[in-house]
Every structure is written in structure tokens, then in C-alpha cells.
Amino acid sequence: MSVLRVGHRPGRDPRLTTHVALAARAFGARRMFLHPADDRLAETIASVARRWGGEFAVVPVDDWKSLVRSFPGAVVHLTMYGLPLATSLPRIARHAKVLLVVGGAKVPPELYRSATYNVAVGHQPHSEVAAVAVTLERLLGLPRPVRSGEAPQRIVPSARGKKVVGARRHR
């Protein structure tokens, strides 16, 4: 399961695209392809992965159209104009490899044609962060707490307050 974010605007969108990447990672994607590249954002996410574990990485992409065309699986374009996620899920789940694509402010019309599925997570204006998180959650389920030894630092779920194991003191 991978995510492709197109139309990123470095310098304008860093926090929003960072949230897309963090949601992709937290909800079980392996990587987020990013066009155009943003080294600083990729390093922010790499530092999260170093501390919190896992293999997730932000991968810069020059030619996203070629990535979409050659992707060996389902290309799922998340757009509020698409077909309902609820009815599309069974078909998407049949594919071994899935690439979820989210656009920025202006989505190139070509994406609507080249995607395997155009899918709406609700037909209202919302958020690419929400769309990625909810789609991954519906495909993979809710993430489970990390087990001991799986990451340099991890959270111990607690009813009140914060419990982190393995964290360095000055984060």
C-alpha cells in the first residue's frame, strides 16, 4: 500500500503534506511518493521513522504520470467527485498492490483518466489527510499498539497522561 501526493507546494504546504505523510505512515502505508520533491519534509518524516520505528519513507518523484501509468496494481485517486468508497472497497481490496493518489489545490484532469478508480470518501469538501487516513483504515483496519522491541521508542497506551518507553529525554 503506497500513497502518491501530487501538486505539493514546498514552502506553502509543508504542514499539510507532512500530515498526509504522517497519516499514511500511521495507518499502514509503506511509503509516500511526493511530487515535486521536498527534501526537508522527507527528512522530517525520516526522523519520525527513526524514532518511532518502521520502514516508511517519503520518496521523491519527478515523473508522477509515468509512476501512475506503470504502477502494477490499482491506482485509486481519492477525489470528492468519485464513486463512493463504500461501494468501491470490495473491488479495491482485490488488488495486491494499491496506490492511493491525492492531489493538491489543482488536480490535473489527466489523473481522472489514468486512475484505475476515482473514489470519494464522502462527496463533500474535506481533506486529503482525512481521505488517506479513512481509506487506509477501511482497507487495513485500525493500527495496533507497537510491541516491545519493534521500535526505538513506543507509547504504552494509558487512560491518563503520557507514557513513552525508550524516549530520549530531550526530544
Added chain:
Amino acid sequence: MSVLRVGHRPGRDPRLTTHVALAARAFGARRMFLHPADDRLAETIASVARRWGGEFAVVPVDDWKSLVRSFPGAVVHLTMYGLPLATSLPRIARHAKVLLVVGGAKVPPELYRSATYNVAVGHQPHSEVAAVAVTLERLLGLPRPVRSGEAPQRIVPSARGKKVVGARRHR
């Protein structure tokens, strides 16, 4: 179902908090309480609701602690340090009224004590947008397409391209 966003930084977070509000609206919340107030953001969301229908509004809150203390239902603080959402859901769903609370960069420790439940949508750094969307989706289900006549403009789900009914040409 309502959302409370605390620790908003007007001027720094407008897009991210806008996405929290849009996700709250799209996934079925009635309102988002916002502290501190942000008139411009509230107006952005009001204009979305005027065009796309529904009663959702951003409500400014001066004293969020009092809102949390006096809320007549479950106050669910979404934090990566809390108990797993999967195991908390049945208890949350028993309450007729639910207030989902998301913090900003610095969450006041008091919130951990005054919340009815501290709940983690995955125990990894991710996004308040994702947390709100996924929690609402797990409580209320995926949003359905709007029916004819329910809103000034609405999307007709389509496999390719964009179909909007009732939209003015120059949006």
C-alpha cells in the same frame, strides 16, 4: 457529535485547522468549537456550508475548560498516548452526546484529567485531521452522497471527471 479544537494558532495554523473543520463536517459532526476564536476561518467554513448544505458551524469558545467540564456527555480526547480506539469504541458509542477534543502543538495536561476518555487512533504521531475523521467514521459510518434538494449544490458521484449539480459557474 461535536468537535473541540483547542490551541489553535490563528495566522499559523489556518489551513490545518480548516482541514479539521472540513473533516468534522464531512464525517458528520454538527459543529466545531474553536479556541481561540478565528473569525476568518469560521467564515470560510460558513461559506462551504452555504454552498454544500447542512448546519455545520464553527463556534468560538473563550473558556474551553468550562465547556469540557459542563459537557453533558462523553468528552473524548484524541491523543496518541491514550487507550486504543478499537477497545474504547463500544463505551463511547453508549453516550448520546460525544465531544471529540483535539489539541494543537501543546496540549494542556489538564485535558488528560478532565476528559472522560483519552483515546488513541493509533499510537504513532499522525494528525488531528486524521484522528477526527477516523473516529467519526468509526462512530457514524462513511458519509453518504447528498440527495437531490438537500443542498444548494451537490456532487453526482462519477467514475471519471467532475459532476456538480447546482453550482454557480464562477466559484
